[in-house]
Amino acid sequence: MIKVRDLIKLFHADGSIVRAVDGVSTDVAKAEVVVVIGPSGSGKSTFLRCLNGLEPLNGGHIVIDGKDLADKKTDINVVRREVGMVFQQFNLFPHKTVLENLTLAQMKVRNRSKKEAEEKARTLLTKVGISEKESVYPSRLSGGQQQRVAIARALAMDPKIMLFDEPTSALDPEMVGEVLDVMKTLAREGMTMVVVTHEMGFAREVADRVLFMDEGKLVEEGTPEHFFTAPSHERTKLFLNQVL
């Protein structure tokens, strides 16, 4: 489903060049849940943002569903329809109601009728447990509710892949659970997911595979059992000691 080869992403900061992602290669199979962890500044968010072209790549290849993002002929908008993304800061559209947040892209990008889009939106709002809030504006919702709307908004496009960029990092602790529950349900239903998170519990419970990144490099990858019980790299051990 996703094929990443020698991915390189550079940032220019104060005249020096930072290799934010430095030669990462990996594959994500259909229905696989991959969790990316690593210290802050390790390039894990940048890696995720490369996967739907929010950050243009400086080298290597990302092939999503047969389409290479490094190929100039690839229409990035077509790829993005199939790749949903959930952000740390939710990024709901504040001038639209919850329902409109879910229907806008369906109508404009997927060319669905208003009725169709609203039906889909209501189904998804029920699924994430906030069907009663469809006509309020996002600012009236709690962080957990906003994030669930954001997940529903991404799902409304019927994506084949879902990317999560630290979806619980901006939430109050008591709201983390409700968002993780929605994500677990998605994983169980067979959604292909790439999740950047600090929630080690989630990684252990839901991930099929864990990637550990540091300084732009993919240091170690493996099953959660391997990863949390017998990591092979020193950096991984050090990191796990700090967070667990």
Add this chain to the structure above:
Amino acid sequence: MNSKSYNLFWKAVLVVTVVALMGAFYFAAKRVDYTWRWKRVPQYFFYKAELPVKADDDGIVTSIADGKAKSTVNFEAETGEKYTYKVDSETLNVSEGEDLFLGDRIGYVYSWEMGPLTLGIWTTLWISAVSGVLGLFLGIVFGLCRISKNPCLSGFAALYVELIRGTPLLVQIFIFYFFIGTVLDLDKYVAGVGALSLFAGAYVAEIIRAGIQSIARGQTEAARSLGMTATQCMVYIIMPQALKRTLPPLAGQFISLIKDSSLLSVIAIIDLTRAGREIISNTFATFEIWITVALLYLVITGTLSQLVQWMERRMAVSD
């Protein structure tokens, strides 16, 4: 002192200050031995025009249908041709069977006509409205060009903004009217509206640019990650939020525009200011007319700012 009596006290001070200023103005006017003639002002808003109705030929009044307000006079000329006249009943000057000669007055028709001040308000209003809409359009286009990645577009927009903001509007109006207007053979209204629109557009462009840049990057990222094109993202996500956020400075700009339109009086457009000047040159009622003109501008700009406040309140529902 508690906050309630504190407020009351300083509000009283405010009222006293304003009354004192008005009093000072009044006594200053007294000292220059000015005769106030406020009664002369209303006729410049509306006046009763009287139009004499005269016989078109020599002949005889055959019959008169005397209505309450209007009377219909049937008149037969010596040539046999028949005429019908309508005049105000109380001004009827002829009776049945009366012989009339060409040019004899049958009566008057009165009508209420708009005076120069009313016409001036209308001119100021429509010129400001048209320039405002065009200025908003120019501002959005050039504001978007300003943030474009294309160096030609952004450079051109920057040049335009600098050029307009760096020169006085009065000079721009002269250049537009006497130079561009002559070269392209433009009507004075086209030249006037053109100059005002270009002027407003430059300021609006900067407001729009700032508004767009104030919208968090995450909004663009969210829209783009849903597969929207850059244009869709701008139209449905960024612009609505930016326009809402820039409503107060845009309103300020349009209020300025209404006031700035008074400069168009230099190219013989009879706006409110010019109408005032022309009335003064006839009546020498300088104080009354300028005060009236100032109040009229205040009414227009005040109404607009009330309207904008109402819009802001309505749009605040999503905050």
